[in-house]
Amino acid sequence: MEGEGNAMAELVRIQTEGFSVEETVEEVKKASRGIGAVVSFLGVGRDVSKGKEIEGLDFEHYPGMAEKKLKDIRQRALKNFDITEMAIVHRTGAIDIGEDIVLIVAASAHRNDAFMACEWAITELKRTTPIWKRETTREGEVWVSETP
Amino acid sequence: MEGEGNAMAELVRIQTEGFSVEETVEEVKKASRGIGAVVSFLGVGRDVSKGKEIEGLDFEHYPGMAEKKLKDIRQRALKNFDITEMAIVHRTGAIDIGEDIVLIVAASAHRNDAFMACEWAITELKRTTPIWKRETTREGEVWVSETP
Amino acid sequence: MVTVRFFAMLKKFAGAETREFDVKAPLTLEEFKEVLKKEVPGLSAVLDGRSLLISVNQEFAGKGAVIKDGDEVALLPPFSGG
Amino acid sequence: MVTVRFFAMLKKFAGAETREFDVKAPLTLEEFKEVLKKEVPGLSAVLDGRSLLISVNQEFAGKGAVIKDGDEVALLPPFSGG
Numbered sequence: 001m002e003g004e005g006n007a008m009a010e011l012v013r014i015q016t017e018g019f020s021v022e023e024t025v026e027e028v029k030k031a032s033r034g035i036g037a038v039v040s041f042l043g044v045g046r047d048v049s050k051g052k053e054i055e056g057l058d059f060e061h062y063p064g065m066a067e068k069k070l071k072d073i074r075q076r077a078l079k080n081f082d083i084t085e086m087a088i089v090h091r092t093g094a095i096d097i098g099e100d101i102v103l104i105v106a107a108s109a110h111r112n113d114a115f116m117a118c119e120w121a122i123t124e125l126k127r128t129t130p131i132w133k134r135e136t137t138r139e140g141e142v143w144v145s146e147t148p
Numbered sequence: 149m150e151g152e153g154n155a156m157a158e159l160v161r162i163q164t165e166g167f168s169v170e171e172t173v174e175e176v177k178k179a180s181r182g183i184g185a186v187v188s189f190l191g192v193g194r195d196v197s198k199g200k201e202i203e204g205l206d207f208e209h210y211p212g213m214a215e216k217k218l219k220d221i222r223q224r225a226l227k228n229f230d231i232t233e234m235a236i237v238h239r240t241g242a243i244d245i246g247e248d249i250v251l252i253v254a255a256s257a258h259r260n261d262a263f264m265a266c267e268w269a270i271t272e273l274k275r276t277t278p279i280w281k282r283e284t285t286r287e288g289e290v291w292v293s294e295t296p
Numbered sequence: 297m298v299t300v301r302f303f304a305m306l307k308k309f310a311g312a313e314t315r316e317f318d319v320k321a322p323l324t325l326e327e328f329k330e331v332l333k334k335e336v337p338g339l340s341a342v343l344d345g346r347s348l349l350i351s352v353n354q355e356f357a358g359k360g361a362v363i364k365d366g367d368e369v370a371l372l373p374p375f376s377g378g
Numbered sequence: 379m380v381t382v383r384f385f386a387m388l389k390k391f392a393g394a395e396t397r398e399f400d401v402k403a404p405l406t407l408e409e410f411k412e413v414l415k416k417e418v419p420g421l422s423a424v425l426d427g428r429s430l431l432i433s434v435n436q437e438f439a440g441k442g443a444v445i446k447d448g449d450e451v452a453l454l455p456p457f458s459g460g
Contacts, residue, residue: 022170025190033195033245039188039266040169043378044177046184046257059377062303062370065354066377090377097181102378109194115267118187122259122378130351130370131377132304143304144376145347191460207459210385210452213436214459238459250460270460278433278452279459280386291386292458293429 011086012070014061014131016093019103024087028105031085037111039118043102045095049144055136059092059101062130066090069129073121081117083108088121090131159234160218162209162279164241167251172235176253179233185259187266191250193243197292203284207240207249210278214238217277221269229265231256236269238279298363300332301370309338310371322364325350325357339371347374380445382414383452391420392453404446407432407439421453429456 010027025038045057070088077086087105095101102125106118125131133144158175173186193205218236225234235253243249250273254266273279281292298319302310317331329350333340342348349372350357363369380401384392399413411432415422424430431454432439445451 020170021173021188022168025169029192029246035192035246036194038190038192040186040190041259041263042173042186042188043259044183044186047181060304061377062301062351062354062372065351065370068354098177098183111189111191111267111270115189115263119259119263126375126378129375129377130303130372131375132373133376134304143373145305145374208385209459210383210433210436210454213433213452216436274457274460277457277459278385278454279457280455281458282386291455293387293456 012067012074012088014063014067014070014090014092016091018091018100019089021100021103024089024103024105028085028087028107031107034109035084035107036109037114038105038107039111039114040106041102041104041118041122042100043122045097045099045101047097049135052135052137052139054097055138056097057095057101057136058134058141059090059095060132060134061090061092066130070125073124073128076124077106077117077121081106081108081120082110082113083117086117086121088125090125090129092131160215160222160236162211162215162218162238162240164239166239166248167237169248169251172237172251172253176233176235176255179255182257183232183255184257185262186253186255187259187262188254189250189252189266189270190248191270193245193247193249195245197283200283200285200287202245203286204245205243205249205284206282206289207238207243208280208282209238209240214278218273221272221276224272225254225265225269229254229256229268230258230261231265234265234269236273238273238277240279297365298328299368301368303370304373304376306339306342306371306373309342310336311338319363319365319367322362325352325359325361325363328363328369342371342373348372349374379447380410381450383450385452386455386458388421388424388453388455391424392418393420401445401447401449404444407434407441407443407445410445410451424453424455430454431456 085107089103106114108114233255237251254262256262297316351370379398433452
């Protein structure tokens with residue numbers, strides 16, 4: 001378990017600044033030479049939501065609890081799927097259309113496990129992590145209260 | 149359809165040199181501001197295969213036909229799944245353990261479509277694309293004739 | 297004191313991001329919700345709704361939860377991260 | 379001339395990456411396989427096996443395929459890309 005705290009601090013994080021998909025994938029790949037598959041999910045700000053044109057997004061999180069929930073998702077993914085490593089990065093604050101919002105990277109020996117774990121993790125994130133999205137349209141700003 | 153030929157030349161390719169996951173994802177994201185999900189599959193050289201320690205890999209392809217099959221996979225993915233864009237990059241030649249072999253990037257409005265299309269494309273690639281892997285172990289070199 | 301945190305649209309209903317409440321003796325979650333409704337009438341409908349989650353000290357709280365001096369409570373509208 | 383390309387382990391069996399065969403009149407795929415077996419005995423077992431795919435002009439060829447002068451044929455062992 002030595003260094004586990006540090007590794008997790010890097011692999012699971014919430015930040016306002018952008019992140020690098022490449023660097024995160026490389027960080028995850030370092031976990032083992034037995035990795036044969038790396039599956040990534042990248043969430044991006046869309047220009048349309050429920051038929052309305054979106055001008056911008058803003059994300060708010062519950063500091064402390066949100067990070068805890070993300071770390072918990074990583075731990076449960078490592079326990080319940082045959083994966084080697086997982087990274088979860090979520091941005092908060094103002095996000096433009098086309099900008100990255102969230103990145104989940106799952107690595108495993110064989111691809112099925114990484115696909116399953118990655119898809120599970122983003123679904124679990126939407127379900128359990130206290131993060132909220134505000135959409136700005138021509139009509140104003142509205143907090144989104146459902147996860148499609 | 150203007151520029152379609154060029155776009156495909158960039159988004160589907162076989163090459164000996166390494167590729168950038170980040171650049172490929174950015175290239176795919178350019179397709180539309182309606183993209184909300186980008187799912188990537190990265191295949192990596194593993195150090196073990198069927199219990200044997202692998203020292204290195206070498207990939208051979210059927211030039212012309214392999215590229216045609218990959219373009220065909222992209223076209224069928226765009227037709228059969230609700231995705232916006234897809235990129236497929238495969239390397240050939242010598243590949244070390246831990247190095248990238250193949251990258252598939254699928255982008256869609258909603259995540260389920262990108263996950264499905266990405267998983268389908270890598271399975272279809274393994275099934276239909278004339279590319280062969282040679283593994284080097286301590287005992288020598290052997291061409292792999294089954295796809296796990 | 298019990299600190300209550302409000303997120304997303306609830307900040308507007310509560311008129312603040314956090315508020316402090318004096319809780320002398322431990323209260324059940326249901327009792328604490330009654331205190332909140334009385335002190336912040338704008339939250340009544342939200343507190344009676346089915347879509348609100350409540351955390352105590354950053355853990356989801358069930359009906360049996362107890363709230364005591366020093367706790368951090370948060371009202372969590374449906375999440376929309378990811 | 380018909381060019382035949384060999385890939386992966388088949389290059390060793392054929393002793394070359396490509397070989398040329400003189401095909402005067404069009405042949406069915408089955409007839410062409412008999413020519414190959416006669417000219418390159420090392421390929422007989424492979425050509426009789428069920429795991430080999432054959433392409434003609436870079437398209438997968440079924441039993442009804444016809445091979446004629448100028449065609450490019452390839453013997454494709456099971457793929458292992460990705």
